[in-house]
Amino acid sequence: MDFEPWWLIFVPVLFALGWLAARFDFRQMLRETRTLPDSYFRGLNFLLNEEPDRAIDAFVEVAKLDPETTELHFALGSLFRRRGEMERAIRVHQSLLNRSDLPDAEREHAQHELAHDFLKAGMLDRAEAAFEQLKDTRHALPALRSLIRIYESEHDWPRAIEAVKTLQGLVDEPVPQIVHYYCEQAQTALVAKPFDADAAHTALDAADHAAKQVGQRDGLGKAARVRTAMLRARLAQLEGDPKRExxxxxxxxxxxxxxxxxxxEQLLANYRGAGQVAEGLDLLQRQYARYASLDLFNVVFRELRVQQGAALAWAFARGALRHHPSLLGLDRLLEAELSSTDGTQQEQERGPVRGADLSLLRSLIHKHTQRLDRYACRSCGFQARRYYWQCPGCNGWETYAPRRLEELE
Structure with a gap:
């Protein structure tokens, strides 16, 4: 295509249009800047100088002078919540909800933020009511997940199950903890006075069904299946069916x-009730040889002392500690020996190590083993002396390994 000289006329025209557009934007920016309160710039300056408390005070003043700044209100509310100033966060978000001119989208946003304020403040009833109001909004999914957390904390397992079913109807998302919800229902039925066998069976059947659904899609952890089997064993025990237990x-x-x-312990008690305690002990010893653990060591050692005497129990303990060195194992061993009632015979079997020597040795070891004699959450690190299916610290499910801290180190 040939070049035409008259096309050069467009060059200065385009330049002039660009200059005018830039000048217009610059003037508009200046006008908008002049309308901003001085407190806004003071707040920015405090933020840049890493003075968050003074910055917050300045931004609060801006919000008072210009109530139309909804984004600033949301920012302040979130900042107050992160700092733990829940009363101020709630007040900010409630002031937004009280505005009659607030658009629907921002009203839903304010309702969602207020619900989180109530949740973090521990006001579960008000948080639940606030999240309930969001079920038909664009915040429905996060609100439903928060409601599930609330029902968990309140141990309201039927409502938690219904909420999970509603969530699964909205999104194609597995929720493995629903198996534990059914297990919690079964546990409640088992500890009732008298125990409710029908409710326990129904809950455990539902747990098995949920485990199959979740397991096919998300690889459910062993803990849920183990828990279901343990509850079925306990139910069989209460129903007088030791074989099924x-x-x-x-x-x-x-x-x-x-x-x-x-x-x-429960398995050994089952064998003892059938008059087969020796077979039960042999089974646990073989299990320990395949998969050693401190909890199993404690049961086997104590039962060996009862059935076969201290000498054989000590022989087992020495072999176990030789293959799996453990301060906790040694501590348990010394504790059992010191609690012995047949002192004279024990003194003879111990040889040169007298009771006073064992007591001193145990007291020294025990100081170092107290911190190791715990289970620990893999998610948040919360430590506990007993095993939990749900962590009391972070509320995560199946986050505890069934092994003591010393075994994990």
């Missing part, structure tokens, strides 16, 4: 050997 407990030894320590 033993079947469920032994299935745990085969499918999840790391949980053997959690069921060893």
């Amino acid at each position: 033993r079947m469920y407990l032994e299935s745990i030894l085969a499918d999840a050997p790391e949980f053997a320590g959690q069921v060893a």
Whole structure:
């Protein structure tokens, strides 16, 4: 295509249009800047100088002078919540909701933020009511997830289950903890006076069904399956069916050997009730040889002392500690020996190590083992002396390994 000289006329025209546009934007920016209160710039200056408290005070003043600045209100409310100043956060978001001219989208946003304020402040009833109002809004999914957390904290398992079902109807998202919700219902039925066998069976059947659904899609952890088997074993025990109880407990030894320590006492009691305590002890010893754990060591050692005497129990302990060195194991060993009632015989079997020597040795070791004699959450690190299915610290499910801290180090 040939170049035409008259096209050069467009060059100065385009330049002039660009200059005018830039000048217009600059003037508009200056006008908008002049309308901003001085407090706004003071707040920015305090932020740049890392003085957050003074910056907050300045921005609060801006919000008072210009109530139309909704974004600033949201920013202040979130900042107050992160700092733990819940009363101020609630006041900011409530002031937004009280505005009659607030658009629907921003009103829903303010309602969502206010619900989170109530939740963090521990005002669960008000948080629940606030989240309920968001069910038909664009915040429905996060509100529903928050409601599930609230129902969990209130141990309202039926409503938690219904909320999970509603969530699964809205999004294609597995929620593995629903198995534990059913287990919690079964646990409640089992501890009732008298225990409610029908409710326990119904809840455990629902737990198995949920486990199959979740397991096919998301690889459900062993803990939920182990818990269901443990509850079925307890139900069988209460119903007077020791064979079925033993079947469920032994299935745990085969499918999840790391949980053997959690069921060893009940399994041993089952064998004792059938007059087969020696067979039960032999089973646990073989289980320990395959998968050693401190909890299982404690049960086997104590039962060996009762059935076969201190000498054989000590021989087992020495071999176990030689293959799996453990201060906790040694501490348990010394504790059991010091609590012995047949002192004369024990003194003879211990040889040159007298009771006073054992007491001194145990007191020295025990100081170092107290911090190791705990289970720990893999998510938040919360430590506890007993095993939890749900962490009391972060509320996560299946975050505890069934092993003591010393075994994990």
